[in-house]
Amino acid sequence: MIECKDLVKIYRNGDVETQALKGVSFEIEDGEFVAIIGPSGSGKSTLMHIIGALDTPTSGSYILGGQEMSSLDDNELSDIRRTKIGFVFQSFNLLPRTTVLRNVMLPLLYSNTSEKEREQRALESLKYAGMDESKVYNLSNQLSGGQMQRVAIARALINNPSIILADEPTGNLDTKTSHIVMKTFQELNAKGHTIVLITHEEEIANFASRVISIRDGVVESDRKT
Template identity: 80%
Template sequence: MIECRDLRKVYTNGDVETVALKGASFSIEKGEFVAIIGPSGSGKSTLMHILGALDSPTSGTYFLDGKEVSKLNDDELSDLRREKIGFVFQAFNLLPRTTVLRNVMLPLLYSNTTEEEREERAKVCLKYAGMEENKFYNLSNQLSGGQMQRVAIARSLMNNPAIILADEPTGNLDTKTSHIVMEAFQELHQKGHTIILITHEPEIAQFAQRVISIRDGIIESDIKKTKK
């Protein structure tokens, strides 16, 4: 499903060059649950932005479902993101003073759906993400961190994405809430979604089936858990 060959990413700010990725090669099959782990500044978010077709590598190739992503134009890239990818960001990016339900409905606002259809779909996604039903009409800024994260997961599911990319989804959560959120990801994995999750906590990475470690822009190890 995903194939990366020798991805390099160089950021240039004035005279300063930062090499964030120094040649990363790996592939990910449909239905895998992969954690990408590494210290701060190691290139995790850079890699996720490339995988999510939000940014392009300086060199190297990225194939998604057999298509070379760097050869696509802007329209094709946004189609690809809309059809295949769900994003969960660390900062949630929820609209404040807006209900849980409205936040989740948002990604389909400009799609060919009625308000009722969007609402129905949002409720399904919220339940899927383990969100309590009595919170659907709360404002998003009146939720706990774990609840906000579940809303963000629900929102990422609205387009029924084959791939879910999550950047530090438990970064701001306590241990117990982190585990609840990770169990939600495990369930999505069992339902067939491909999940790629970034974290800097080894304990969180253990929820995945495969752990790719990255350090200084280089893949250090890539370990698959043997099935029990």
């Protein structure tokens, strides 16, 4: 359950103040597949950072799973990201020259999990994300774009997070691969995962069950598909 109430974010760069969010409020229930759509400069990235516990709002409240997030420090935000949020980025952000398995295991670093259990969870996660099992020991830079994004999804899933946050996950992919990746998200949603998708493409947003449209720092529309 995500609750955003009057989120305001102001960036200060010297004397210049930019108000990226001007009071955004909405709720996302568990198990929803929501697309947040808007043109560049609309404030959707800022909103994504706040939802993803990468940044805190200037004012307003953001509650994730019953916990108020707007006043946490760097370490607490790190812990939230590790346990409650799975990220999928536009540019995949895999560790280069590193095996698929190791990439997926990255969020389990410094946790009290044995190496064996980590590997097992990573393998499960990869299977879950639809990754071919024969490729788990390949290096990340030997994969195709679609495969990389699947590895990233598997990495996002490994800690069984409350929400999966996908920031333009199809931005670097061709149409066909984009559709395959979006299908994967739909399957995950069908299995009960909450998914928040950030995009600027109407077509991609339509894979979600609900579309929140952001423009100039405010919610423009909120509709079911």
